[in-house]
Amino acid sequence: MKDILKNAGVEGELSGAFCGSWLSCTHGEVNSVSPVNGEVIGTASGAGPKEVETVVERAVEAFSTWRMVPAPKRGEIVRQIGLALRKNKKALGALVSLETGKIRAEGEGEVQEMIDIADFAVGQSRMLYGLGMHSERPGHRMYEQWHPLGPVGVITAFNFPVAVWSWNAMIALIAGDTVIWKPSSKAFLCAAAVTKIAAEVLEQNNCPAGVVNLLIGDRKSVGTPLVKNPKVPLISATGSVAMGRGIAAVVAGRLGRTILELGGNNGIVVTPSADLDLTARAIVFGAVGTAGQRCTTTRRIIVHQDVYDRLKDALIGAYRQVRIGDPLAEETLMGPLIDTGAVVDMMDALNRIESQGGEILYGGKVLSGGIYDTGTYVTPCICRADAQMPVVAEETFAPILYLIPYRDFDEAVSIHNGVPQGLSSAIFTNDLQESETFLSHRGSDCGIANVNIGTSGAEIGGAFGGEKETGGGREAGSDAWKAYMRRQTCTINWSGELPLAQGIEFDI
Ligand code: NAD
Numbered sequence: 001m002k003d004i005l006k007n008a009g010v011e012g013e014l015s016g017a018f019c020g021s022w023l024s025c026t027h028g029e030v031n032s033v034s035p036v037n038g039e040v041i042g043t044a045s046g047a048g049p050k051e052v053e054t055v056v057e058r059a060v061e062a063f064s065t066w067r068m069v070p071a072p073k074r075g076e077i078v079r080q081i082g083l084a085l086r087k088n089k090k091a092l093g094a095l096v097s098l099e100t101g102k103i104r105a106e107g108e109g110e111v112q113e114m115i116d117i118a119d120f121a122v123g124q125s126r127m128l129y130g131l132g133m134h135s136e137r138p139g140h141r142m143y144e145q146w147h148p149l150g151p152v153g154v155i156t157a158f159n160f161p162v163a164v165w166s167w168n169a170m171i172a173l174i175a176g177d178t179v180i181w182k183p184s185s186k187a188f189l190c191a192a193a194v195t196k197i198a199a200e201v202l203e204q205n206n207c208p209a210g211v212v213n214l215l216i217g218d219r220k221s222v223g224t225p226l227v228k229n230p231k232v233p234l235i236s237a238t239g240s241v242a243m244g245r246g247i248a249a250v251v252a253g254r255l256g257r258t259i260l261e262l263g264g265n266n267g268i269v270v271t272p273s274a275d276l277d278l279t280a281r282a283i284v285f286g287a288v289g290t291a292g293q294r295c296t297t298t299r300r301i302i303v304h305q306d307v308y309d310r311l312k313d314a315l316i317g318a319y320r321q322v323r324i325g326d327p328l329a330e331e332t333l334m335g336p337l338i339d340t341g342a343v344v345d346m347m348d349a350l351n352r353i354e355s356q357g358g359e360i361l362y363g364g365k366v367l368s369g370g371i372y373d374t375g376t377y378v379t380p381c382i383c384r385a386d387a388q389m390p391v392v393a394e395e396t397f398a399p400i401l402y403l404i405p406y407r408d409f410d411e412a413v414s415i416h417n418g419v420p421q422g423l424s425s426a427i428f429t430n431d432l433q434e435s436e437t438f439l440s441h442r443g444s445d446c447g448i449a450n451v452n453i454g455t456s457g458a459e460i461g462g463a464f465g466g467e468k469e470t471g472g473g474r475e476a477g478s479d480a481w482k483a484y485m486r487r488q489t490c491t492i493n494w495s496g497e498l499p500l501a502q503g504i505e506f507d508i
Contacts (some may be wrong), residue, residue: 001034001041004328006099008093008193013119016047016188016216018195019058025051027221027312032189035082036327038374041347042189050226055213055409059151059500060231062210067148067176069207072349074174075125081170081223082118085111086161088331089198091189092162092330099187100161101376102290103327108244112182114166114194117460117476121170121276124481128175139495150178151213153226155247159293161187161330164261167460167476168236169198169212175484182226184239186214186338190360203335216478219243226292230254234484237261238295241395241421241469259483260471261464263395264423266455267300267416271436272307272407274428275452280314283401283456284301288322288380289456291334293342293472296424296448298455300392302412305405306324312403316362317381322380326342328408336376337398344380346398353400356389364400387415395421409434417445423466424448426456447474 006012015022016030020149042236047055066074085092093108102110130144154168161183183191187295195214202211211402215222227235227250236259237247244262250257268286270279286298303311326334337343343366350364353492364381371377385392392402406412416425425446427438435451437443446468448458465471465477472479500506 001037001098001345004091004094005041005189007236008088008095008189009194010042010189012014014042014044014192015275016044017051017055018199018214019055020199020432023054027051027217029074030185030188030218032187032214034098035338035373035374036098038376044188044216045193046221047215048221049072049225052215052222052229055180055215055477056151056229056231058210058422059180059213059221062152062208063148063178063392065208066178069176071125071128071174071176073284075122075175077114077181077201077205078118078170078173078206079122080126080205080308082122082200084197084201085115085118089115092193096161096190096195096312096369097327097335100158100190101327103332103335104330106290110160110163111257113163113460117170118476120460121174124171126173126289128481128485131391134490135492137495137499139492139493139497141492142490144487144489146482149486150233151180151231152484153180153182153232153235154327155182155223155235155239155381155450156184156191157228157239158184158186159290159295160238161190161412165194166236167464171475171481172484173211175481177484178211178213180215180226180232182215182217182222185216185218186357190270191216197314213268220446224250227251228254230256233257234259236473236475244471252391256367257483259473260473261295261475262469264295264297264466264470265299265393265395265421266424267302267456268298269412269416269427270301270303270311270424271302271412271427271429271431271434273434274307275430276311276314277450279428280311280318280424283315284318287401288334288399288454289320292380293338293397294456296457296458298401299395300402300404300441302404302406302415304412305407308405312361312382315401319362319382320378324367324377324379334343334380334399336374337378338376340375343375345396346400349396349400350399353383353385353389354392356391358383358385358389358391358402361403393419409437413438413443421466422446422468423470424458426450426453426455428452429463437477465485
């Protein structure tokens, strides 16, 4: 454990605020407790409203310099950050695993996502394109251009402690913005390690202090003051729907901008023509991966009644083989939940499933003995449910999978869309009409819709995000960069005349 902290550069007491230098903070202590062994693995002195103010000021100051660096040169610095992350991939991956309980391959996979988005952002730095328009007035030229926006507040959840920051930060940096990161208090060591790596690259390139900033603390001491601050024009927040509602109201109150990436309740429709072997493998990966703690985790299977039993048996057979244990061990497929609070939430949901008429078909037990004595390890669970059960409409952030039988295809789509969240979705079918209907505007209502590939994970090249209670935000690839810039429409009159709009003549 000590080696993991040392290799990632986060041993010893940390300060909770960074803005080119580490500030001394006096707002209590924040501890990082590993779900792997229940031990405190790191401590930071917490930041408070005073540090938030200082950091925001520094980020505003740095913005005035950073925005004047040509975008491709900003891209070159992001390229170097990507290289530094490549060098530190194993060390950071192990830290993600230790701090959040993800298996090592998922920890390293998350760092790979940071590297990939850095590469993407380098190319994007030469493609911040605006459109040219034909003016209706003779001798006039019209076009739009994209300018840097200002400091961007990035609030991240515990379950993707580094990737989500990079999806935002790499794009914000090439866009000419400075970045203020408020990580989850449950995973701040990962954030400190990544901040140190990025800051070193910025320093080597003589960038001003305050381009990349960090604030460690809870919602009250850091989150609220950051979100309220009118000098931060954009807040990109990833977390629960409750968090998004709170933040959206505060930022809207000051007419700021938000990118909201909130909870999901992702479903897969399995039709009679599906390849059940492929389907079962995709479901197990999507439902059990990261111990059911991904925003894109597969939670609901809407399966045709004719193939219900075969799929159920295949899934139970596969669940029995999931090796649960130390996420840093090579053979482990599922690690612990983030903390005992998450286990309590899971058990509470299982009680409600039974009281609302559902049936637990497999798993749902808290493990004990040896490493399991932390109380954070559970067996993943499969339940039979029906779409009307209120618990099915909620996102329980744990490995609970609902099997919901359907009779006809329209009913399946209606069940699929009948939840408040709208992040990721999939259909497994070999019937063209079914797959095309699912992808059409009367099909899936989610931000992500897949055919014969599961709900979990997403490639950085596409815009990532969801509809309805998932918040409507988009980040990472495609044209998501536009949210980090301000659009300006420009008209240049080279005619020597002054034709006024609506044919009005001012005789002066
Ligand atoms: P959470 O909502 O408890 O916390 C997320 C972050 O928001 C933390 O940093 C927290 O301190 C901060 N926060 C909470 N309330 C705040 C407020 N009022 N003002 C400012 N900051 C506030 O979420 P979590 O338990 O860390 O993560 C799990 C949730 O995140 C799940 O719902 C999951 O689906 C969601 N998630 C969504 C995505 C996505 O891209 N859609 C990605 C990852 C996680």
